Amino acid sequence: MKTADPEIVALDVARALTEDIGSGDVSAQLIPADQTAHARIISRETGVLSGMAWADATFRRVSPQVRVEWAATDGDALSPDQSLCRVSGPARAMLTAERVALNYLQTLSATATVTREFVKAVEGTGARILDTRKTLPGLRYAQKKAVVDGGGQNHRMGLHDMVMIKENHIRAAGSITEAVRAASVIARDLPLEVEVEDLTQLEEALRAGVKRILLDNFEPNLLREAVAINAGRAKLESSGNVSLKTIREVAETGVDYISIGALTKHVHALDLSMRFVE
Numbered sequence: 001m002k003t004a005d006p007e008i009v010a011l012d013v014a015r016a017l018t019e020d021i022g023s024g025d026v027s028a029q030l031i032p033a034d035q036t037a038h039a040r041i042i043s044r045e046t047g048v049l050s051g052m053a054w055a056d057a058t059f060r061r062v063s064p065q066v067r068v069e070w071a072a073t074d075g076d077a078l079s080p081d082q083s084l085c086r087v088s089g090p091a092r093a094m095l096t097a098e099r100v101a102l103n104y105l106q107t108l109s110a111t112a113t114v115t116r117e118f119v120k121a122v123e124g125t126g127a128r129i130l131d132t133r134k135t136l137p138g139l140r141y142a143q144k145k146a147v148v149d150g151g152g153q154n155h156r157m158g159l160h161d162m163v164m165i166k167e168n169h170i171r172a173a174g175s176i177t178e179a180v181r182a183a184s185v186i187a188r189d190l191p192l193e194v195e196v197e198d199l200t201q202l203e204e205a206l207r208a209g210v211k212r213i214l215l216d217n218f219e220p221n222l223l224r225e226a227v228a229i230n231a232g233r234a235k236l237e238s239s240g241n242v243s244l245k246t247i248r249e250v251a252e253t254g255v256d257y258i259s260i261g262a263l264t265k266h267v268h269a270l271d272l273s274m275r276f277v278e
Contacts (some may be wrong), residue, residue: 001144001145001148001154002148004053004054004141004142004145005141006053006057008056008141009053009054009057009142009162010061012054012057012104012138012139012141012142012189013054013057013058013100013104014061014084014177015062016058016098016100016103016104017058017061017062017097020099020100021096025092025095025096027095028092028093028095028096029092030089031092031095032091033092033114033190034090035091035092036088036091036092037088037089037090037091037094037276038086038087038088038276038277038278039086039087039274039275039276039277040084040085040086040087040274040275040277041055041081041083041084041085041087041101041102041105041272041273041274041277042081042082042083042084042273042274042275043078043079043080043081043084043270043272044080044081044270044271044272044273045078045080045108046077046078046079046080046113047077047078047109047112047113047270048075048077048078048112048115048116048149048150049072049073049074049075049076049077049078049084049105049112049149049211050074050075050091050105050108050109050110050111050112050145050146050149050150051104051105051106051107051108051109051142051146052070052073052074052105053145054101054104054108055068055085055101055102055104055105055144056068057085058097058100058101058199059089059093059094059097059101059106061097062093062096062097062098063089063090063092063093065089065093066087066088066089066090066094067087067088067089068086068087069085069086069087069088070084070085071083071084071085071086072084074112074145075112075149075150075151077089077116078109078270083155084105084272087274091167091276094202094274098202098274099194101262101274102141102272102273102274103109104272105270105272106140106269106271106272107136107139107143107267107268108142108143108145108146108149108267109146109269109272110146110267110268110269110270111143111146111147111150111264111267112146112147112149112150112215113150113264113270114150114262114263114268115129115146115147115149115150115151115152115263115267115278116150116151117244118152118244118247118258118260118263119150119151119152121244121247121248122247122248122251122258125248125251125252126251126254126256127250127251127255127256127257127258128153128256128257128258129147129151129153129257129258129259129260129263130152130153130154130155130237130257130258130259131143131144131147131152131153131154131259131260131262131263131264132155132239132259132260132261132263132264132265133155133156134261134264134265135237135259135264135265136264136265136267140157140158141157141209141262143263143264144157146264147263147264151269152263152269153237153257155259156191157235161190161191162190162191162192162193163183163187163190163191163192163193164185164193164195164214165179165180165192165193165194165195165257166195167195167197167216170194170201174202176188176194176196176201176204176205176208176210177204177207177208179194180192180194180205180208180209180210181208183222191212192211192212192215193210193212193213193214193237194208194210194211194214195213195214195239196213196214196215196216197216197217199222199225199229202215202226202229202230203229205234206229206233206234206238207229210234210236211233211234212234212237213230213234213235213236213237214237214238214239214242214259215236215237215238215239215255216239217239217240217241218238218240219271220249220250220253223236223238223250223253223254224253224254224257226255227253227254227255235256235257236254236255236256236257237255237256237257237258237259238250238253238255238257238258238259239258239259239260242258242260242262243262247260
């Protein structure tokens, strides 16, 4: 997902502006209708930029006369006091769009920033960083784009584009074997992944011919055993209780993927601001 889908962005922005503006921006009416302005959006801390498409669409939807000229692009490393873009046009429109545009930039840049930290932590191991479905409601697509901007990769987008057999599916079906058999009938054209909780389940999944297996909450020693048992037959994904302190050890066990809910769930917004200039 290198480029954001403009239709999805437009829907996101329309919803966010409706929530913020309601019946009208009464504060912006303090400004003469014909007054124009210039402003800069500035980073107050280090990070990674993401969310340009959502910021652009926010300003455009409030007024097509607002112009945004970017000095950075999604995926760029940011430093304190760096000017990200110049915004110019009707002052009222700029003020009305300001908060929603910044909300997108701050939230998505936060996701890109923490993703970049995890990606750097596993450099040289061959393990790839994945996101999860633990996203902020209504921001699934946007946050997954931010993960890519940070150097990570996307897992499934939702419940529709991959068969993910987890603990409760296995219990309801009776076994991993039965769950996999059912999946081969109802969704044979979709990717399939099975979550396992121990080495016995791993061996059952391998016997069932599963080509992608999630190792749930395996400690590093068990991950190494799993990699040895697998012997390259399936792609292995580690998930659960992974932090920046522990991820290197997890990556060095030889797993192919590490999925981290914190990329999109534990969001600490990047400090950005918009300031009017002469």
